[in-house]
Amino acid sequence: MSKPAHHILLVDDDDVTNFLSREMLKIYLPSPQIDTVLNGQEAIDFLHARADQPELLPDIILLDINMPVMDGWEFLAEFEKLKRPGFEKIHIIMFTSSVYYEDIDKAKTYAIVTDIFSKPLDESKINDIISRCS
Amino acid sequence: MFEGHPTHCKHCIIFLLILISVSQLFAADDSVRVQLKWWHQFQFAGYYAAEKKGYYQEQGIKVKLMPGDPMHAPVPQVLNNEADFGITGSDLVVEYANGKPLVALGAIFQHSPYTILSLKNKNIYVPSDLIGKRLMASPDQGWTELKAVFLREGIAPDSLKILSHSWRNTDLIEDKADAITAYISVEVNQLRKMGVDPSYILPINYGIDFYGDVLFTQKKLAESEPLLVQKFTTASFKGWAYAMSHTSEMADYILSLPGVKERGVTKDDLLVEAEAMRKLILPDLVEIGHMNEGRWRHIIEIHSRLGLIRDIPDLTGFLYDGTQKVSSKFFKNAVYISIIVLSLLLISVLYGFSLRKAVKKRTEELEAEIIERAHAQQLLRISEQRLEMATVAAGLGIWDWDITNNEVYFNDQWKMMLGYEPDELANSFSTFEQLLHPNEKAGLMQLLNDHLEGKSEIYQAMIRMRTKDRRWKWVLTMSKASKRDETGRAIRLSGIHLDIDNIKQKEIELRQLSQELMHSNRELQQFAYITSHNLRAPVANLISLLSLFDKEHLSERNHVFLEKMEMSVERLHATLNDLNEILSSRANMAEKDQVLYFDQELKKVLELISEEIRIKEAVIHADFSRAPSILFSRKVLHSILLNLLTNAIKYRKPDQAPEITVSTEEDGEFVILYVKDNGMGIDLEKYGNKIFGLYQRFHDNKDGKGLGLYIIKNQIEALEGKIAVESIVNKGSMFHVFLKKKKLSYE
Structure with a gap:
């Protein structure tokens, strides 16, 4: 592992999902730093606020697809436009309850998307995510 | 002909007796000299006939026929009182215009026999071929007329070398001349007989149409002896009518005249001459002796243009009119009596036996013909009626466009289809244009143009047309050009209009x-x-x-x-x-088809379940030789293979390693994929086709959800295929998957 502690940003409008993801990550990762926003727009704002301090940026974003205000796809389009220093190091994991091929195929067309996982998180998925992102 | 039938002859004699008894009251017994234009030949057959058959005698006149030669030209002979009557060509009118007191009594030859004769090997076919060439001509013998041909063609006569006529055909063969003036009816045949191939130029082909031989006399005689002139003319013409219908008899007679045989003339020559003359005299069409004043004026005009006539003369003195000259009341009565007698004669002839027989025969023929024609017409009518009925039954509009003349025809149905009465719409292209939906116009005109130019084989379109009640009605218009010009462009287009409104609305x-x-x-x-x-x-x-x-x-x-x-x-x-x-x-269906090789695809699927195969010790056989590939969706094929193979392994017999055979076969529009196993089998009598239903499971203790078969059935059917199964419990199952073949062009 390149970093002693993982900094993960959860982007999901579902409180229960966020709560569970946080719990799971805390169980299986050593003292992770976890931030939570409720949609794509809040995630963009979050990243903007830290643009000048790359050390405060998350390593991994767990991105839901269906969200109000700005959904996962819209976030990806916005994020691609930002091109700020340090942003390129961020791993984006699509994290969805969808199991549709369409969504999976679509996610694969984004170069900035590292992988796509279906909910819920469990130990094996967390291990996969960390290995994909290191 | 009268003389031909004894039955008629009786009537003729009565008729002639009446005529003679009437005319003899006036006639003086005259003896006359006739100057022929040339030697004795068929050219003068009418006069010989009148003499031989006694027509002159009947008129109470004695006639002396004098053969002509270059030294005895008819016009001077008559003017010098050496002859009373003469025969010459159209040049007679030139003499008259130049003040000679002559009277034309009748034209025997309606067209001139004069021609310019040459030989084929001399290559003279048209007047211009003669420029600079030697031509033998004689001013008395048609040269005037032939000169007109050259002037008309813009050729100066002095550009030809005119030689005086030797009247020897051999001069042409011996190359003493390139061409000669001649009679089409005489010299052409003479040359052929000498074994050479003649060529000739006919004035009529260059707009010069003169009378040929004309019978004439002096003005003096016509005035002093009108009755004599009348009698002579009548008898001569009658002789001509006889001669032209008895050519063989006349030929024999002419051969007996002095000098004829001596010149080497044969009967055949005379008959050939007679036939050539028939085309010039036209005895079946024109009354012998007929003359037309307009025709003479035309002849005068041409001579005047040639500078041969200075002042256009008045023709009243030139054209002889017998009835005007001899206008006594008695004679007129005689003519009326003659007409009445003639009519009576005709009536009696009509009842004559032979004619009756002929009439009967002809009537029978006509009746047969009429019956036959009526039958043919009836057949035609039936055929037309059938077509009409079919057209009406089908509600077929018919249109026909004659493009060259821009004439358009629409049948009644064409108009009624749109709710109009037949007389409410004009038959014109603009009628069609005005009723056509504006959105359709540009496209249709393009289609039409392409077809007119031959770019398309047929012209066919579905169009909207406005009905009388202002609705748009769908019509199928169809045609194929029925006529094209040499450039391939259509000059006539006929087609149909079919009402497809109901179909189109549906x-x-x-x-x-x-x-x-x-x-x-x-x-x-x-x-x-x-x-x-x-x-x-x-x-x-x-x-x-x-x-x-x-x-x-x-x-x-x-x-x-x-x-x-x-x-x-x-x-x-x-x-x-x-x-x-x-x-x-379901979402997978949208996947594009590709050419799939069954062996390769099976290999990929087996890799996915290699662990399962290894553990269960399954044996897989494959034979795709009968249908190695198919154009199909890869995901669906994988899904089918995966489901059927895992099922076969899953439902194996507990005491036996699974053995699975996968094969293919062509079957028309399908490729059949067979998957056969030696497993537990399914009780089909019990479950039937429920096995393809959702959540149907037929075995206990298995991890199946009853989903696989349901899914592949859905996929296969969505791609127009089908799936079936044969199975025997404890023996095994065999699945038949009918994969619908796609065509490569299909997208």
């Missing part, structure tokens, strides 16, 4: 319905997607929450509840996964 309704169905289908899919998605998220959360739940400190009772809760959640989760799988498999 098609539109169907299309709308199908669009609505597609739309609601999409909505359903969307609904399924949202539902499954929205359900799945909380279920996933429940699973996680349950897994994090601290079960240690629960009471025994709550522990049981929690366990049941976990089981329910697990079940819900599984169902949702299955639903998602079905929905995903």
